[in-house]
Amino acid sequence: MEHKIINSDVLIIGGGTAGCYAAICLGERSGLSVAVADKADIRRSGCLAAGVNALNAYITDGHKPIDYVKYASKDADGIAREDLLLDISERFNAVTADMERRGLTILKDSSGKYISRGWRNIKINGENIKPILAREVRKQKNIAVYEHVNITDLRTDGRVRGAYGFGINDGAFYEFRARAVLVATGGASGIYRPNNPENLPHQMWYCPFNTGAGYCMGILAGAEMTAFEMRFIALRCKDTIAPTGTLAQGAGARQVNSKGEIYEDRYGLTTSQRLWGTVAENRNGCGPCYLRTTGITADQEESLYRAYLNMSPVQTLKWIDSGYGPSVRDVEIDGTEPYIVGGHTAGGYWVDRERRTTLEGLFAAGDAAGGSPQKYVEIAAEGIIRYLQEYSEYGDSERLNSQAEAKKAEYEHHINSTSGTYTPHQIETAMQKVMDEYAGGIRTDYIYNENGLKLADEKILGLTELIQPAEVSDTDDLLALYEVRERLIVARVLIAHLMARKETRWRGFQENADYPEKKREYECFINSVMRDGKIQIIRKNLVHIGDDQA
Amino acid sequence: MSITINQSKCTGCKNCICICPGNIIRLDAERKAYLKRPSDCWGCLACMKSCPVQAITMMLPPELGGQGGKLSLRTDGHRTEWTVTRSDGTRRTIITDTEEANQY
Ligand SMILES: Cc1cc2nc3c(=O)[nH]c(=O)nc-3n(C[C@H](O)[C@H](O)[C@H](O)COP(=O)(O)OP(=O)(O)OC[C@H]3O[C@@H](n4cnc5c(N)ncnc54)[C@H](O)[C@@H]3O)c2cc1C
Ligand code: SF4
Numbered sequence: 001m002e003h004k005i006i007n008s009d010v011l012i013i014g015g016g017t018a019g020c021y022a023a024i025c026l027g028e029r030s031g032l033s034v035a036v037a038d039k040a041d042i043r044r045s046g047c048l049a050a051g052v053n054a055l056n057a058y059i060t061d062g063h064k065p066i067d068y069v070k071y072a073s074k075d076a077d078g079i080a081r082e083d084l085l086l087d088i089s090e091r092f093n094a095v096t097a098d099m100e101r102r103g104l105t106i107l108k109d110s111s112g113k114y115i116s117r118g119w120r121n122i123k124i125n126g127e128n129i130k131p132i133l134a135r136e137v138r139k140q141k142n143i144a145v146y147e148h149v150n151i152t153d154l155r156t157d158g159r160v161r162g163a164y165g166f167g168i169n170d171g172a173f174y175e176f177r178a179r180a181v182l183v184a185t186g187g188a189s190g191i192y193r194p195n196n197p198e199n200l201p202h203q204m205w206y207c208p209f210n211t212g213a214g215y216c217m218g219i220l221a222g223a224e225m226t227a228f229e230m231r232f233i234a235l236r237c238k239d240t241i242a243p244t245g246t247l248a249q250g251a252g253a254r255q256v257n258s259k260g261e262i263y264e265d266r267y268g269l270t271t272s273q274r275l276w277g278t279v280a281e282n283r284n285g286c287g288p289c290y291l292r293t294t295g296i297t298a299d300q301e302e303s304l305y306r307a308y309l310n311m312s313p314v315q316t317l318k319w320i321d322s323g324y325g326p327s328v329r330d331v332e333i334d335g336t337e338p339y340i341v342g343g344h345t346a347g348g349y350w351v352d353r354e355r356r357t358t359l360e361g362l363f364a365a366g367d368a369a370g371g372s373p374q375k376y377v378e379i380a381a382e383g384i385i386r387y388l389q390e391y392s393e394y395g396d397s398e399r400l401n402s403q404a405e406a407k408k409a410e411y412e413h414h415i416n417s418t419s420g421t422y423t424p425h426q427i428e429t430a431m432q433k434v435m436d437e438y439a440g441g442i443r444t445d446y447i448y449n450e451n452g453l454k455l456a457d458e459k460i461l462g463l464t465e466l467i468q469p470a471e472v473s474d475t476d477d478l479l480a481l482y483e484v485r486e487r488l489i490v491a492r493v494l495i496a497h498l499m500a501r502k503e504t505r506w507r508g509f510q511e512n513a514d515y516p517e518k519k520r521e522y523e524c525f526i527n528s529v530m531r532d533g534k535i536q537i538i539r540k541n542l543v544h545i546g547d548d549q550a
Numbered sequence: 551m552s553i554t555i556n557q558s559k560c561t562g563c564k565n566c567i568c569i570c571p572g573n574i575i576r577l578d579a580e581r582k583a584y585l586k587r588p589s590d591c592w593g594c595l596a597c598m599k600s601c602p603v604q605a606i607t608m609m610l611p612p613e614l615g616g617q618g619g620k621l622s623l624r625t626d627g628h629r630t631e632w633t634v635t636r637s638d639g640t641r642r643t644i645i646t647d648t649e650e651a652n653q654y
């Protein structure tokens with residue numbers, strides 16, 4: 001493999017929504033040199049490849065940032081970092097205005113005011129949100145973008161000084177040397193068996209190409225992670241797994257069971273309760289469940305067709321192809337497999353208010369950062385600028401050189417091994433089956449117990465050992481191999497977190513059958529650190545606004 | 551979800567290969583694009599939007615309720631013309647415009 005070395009002040013791993021926005025901020029507000037590395041093409045990489053049609057975070061007239069903080073904290077049953085949430089909420093509106101200035105289309109009334117969807121949501125046309133962000137990144141002279149480069153590990157000698165990866169197209173070994181690193185690789189999907197496992201495993205809500213790489217590299221380097229057990233399980237349009245917010249919040253559709261009864265009120269209206277209610281209705285023999293859309297006008301239906309084409313086009317195809325649009329037939333809903341997504345729930349890196357992780361030199365943003373739902377990335381950029389004002393050495397010690405050589409040799413070993421035991425795909429399918437059956441997947445209505453988790457842990461460890469001799473014949477396979485490695489590491493940490501929360505806090509998202517009640521002693525964060533391959537659990541206090549935050 | 555590439559239309563420009571967020575489209579020996587890992591497709595349609603000759607379409611698989619209809623599109627600046635061709639040959643066209651916000 002050719003060895004490419006790239007030097008910059010800042011390395012951003014992942015040019016998705018968070019990574020691009022942070023890059024633009026660094027480009028415009030500092031003279032720092034920035035390298036952005038992404039496994040795909042930043043014009044359409046990550047979660048928002050197909051587009052988006054609302055900004056889920058906006059403070060409308062008559063509301064204050066603290067209202068959002070309290071809403072998000074309550075939705076997570078108190079397990080939230082209100083300090084982080086407040087920083088984020090205070091900037092929502094400025095970021096929105098900034099995105100509009102950069103070309104994002106936002107729905108407005110005749111007086112020029114944004115039209116909201118509820119009190120914390122605005123309607124946009126975000127089909128082109130990624131192309132807009134990518135164009136803005138390219139305008140910055142001090143930013144260099146490296147696409148189709150898959151990053152697997154951090155370059156670290158105690159302080160994080162860059163990262164290693166390989167070129168998916170050019171087959172080169174990439175060594176990024178940097179003074180500060182931002183992880184923005186999104187969350188982790190594909191850990192559990194999905195809704196359509198046989199032929200359409202990637203017919204999922206979360207981006208199937210966000211495989212938990214950023215979590216994995218941090219975990220292996222000893223970073224502290226938080227709240228993985230607060231999994232995110234999405235309530236989505238059945239089969240297509242398309243988002244439902246546009247129907248529920250946008251068109252005001254209520255959740256009804258097959259008898260036509262509105263059931264959402266009976267279970268509560270937090271995100272996990274809405275999911276739980278649907279699971280319970282199905283279990284009680286009252287399914288299938290639906291969002292009641294029948295009766296909407298032809299005009300409304302047309303708008304919905306367009307809205308879905310700009311976000312999840314498969315749903316519009318389904319409506320038209322089947323001949324039953326949402327005006328004549330309610331939309332069936334179902335729960336997805338569990339994901340780890342710091343943007344929706346609190347799982348991810350433990351960060352401080354500067355978005356520093358517990359590893360010196362490493363920052364986290366977007367779905368990779370934990371502690372609070374709905375991240376904001378400009379804060380990470382500001383933190384990095386402040387950090388680099390004080391810190392100037394590069395570090396290129398012998399230790400780092402031999403680390404790079406070892407990583408290169410590891411990639412070469414896989415590429416050159418002509419025969420192997422199993423394919424990455426086989427290992428991945430086996431992992432998804434284990435997690436589904438023993439760690440609270442779809443099969444058990446998301447419920448788990450300790451004995452099952454112990455078995456899951458043993459089996460996941462066993463699968464990890466199949467990675468070294470796996471069958472790889474080109475860089476596409478190498479990519480698949482590292483993706484499954486990432487998922488297996490994330491799965492292990494997730495199991496440890498599920499085990500450590502000996503209560504049931506978010507029925508649906510986390511239901512421990514051995515401890516079916518909520519307990520006061522678990523009003524805390526469950527954090528973890530991996531040391532010498534073992535996972536240690538640490539408890540951290542909740543942070544409420546007004547508390548003294550370290 | 552899985553897209554279909556009509557190789558007789560494909561010019562081998564590699565746009566779709568570059569843009570796919572999952573790196574799952576490749577060129578074959580005849581320099582035509584093909585979906586190397588069909589089961590890994592997310593259905594985001596980034597490839598379809600990038601194809602200059604409309605060689606890429608999407609069909610809904612039967613387990614998602616597909617009836618054989620095909621989705622194709624043509625972009626022109628900020629406008630996109632989407633067409634669903636049903637199995638009986640009837641067509642339905644919808645136009646989206648990135649300068650018009652969603653109403654929901
Ligand atoms: C279908 C869908 C609809 C959504 N709708 C909304 C909505 O309406 N409103 C809203 O506010 N939010 C919505 N969200 C949530 C929002 O998209 C995410 O919270 C946001 O995109 C997270 O940004 P991110 O940068 O952390 O992740 P992403 O935008 O996914 O970016 C992650 C990036 O990291 C790259 N990457 C991953 N692994 C590696 C690696 N190993 N090496 C190099 N690069 C790597 C990826 O290619 C990608 O570019 C939606 C999400 C989905 C999936
Ligand atoms: S639809 Fe998306 S994931 Fe599927 S091949 Fe096209 S670009 Fe790739």
Ligand code: SF4
Pocket residue numbers: 555559560561562563564565566567582583600601602603604605606
């Ligand atoms: S974008 Fe279209 S023409 Fe270009 S390689 Fe892909 S399928 Fe072929």
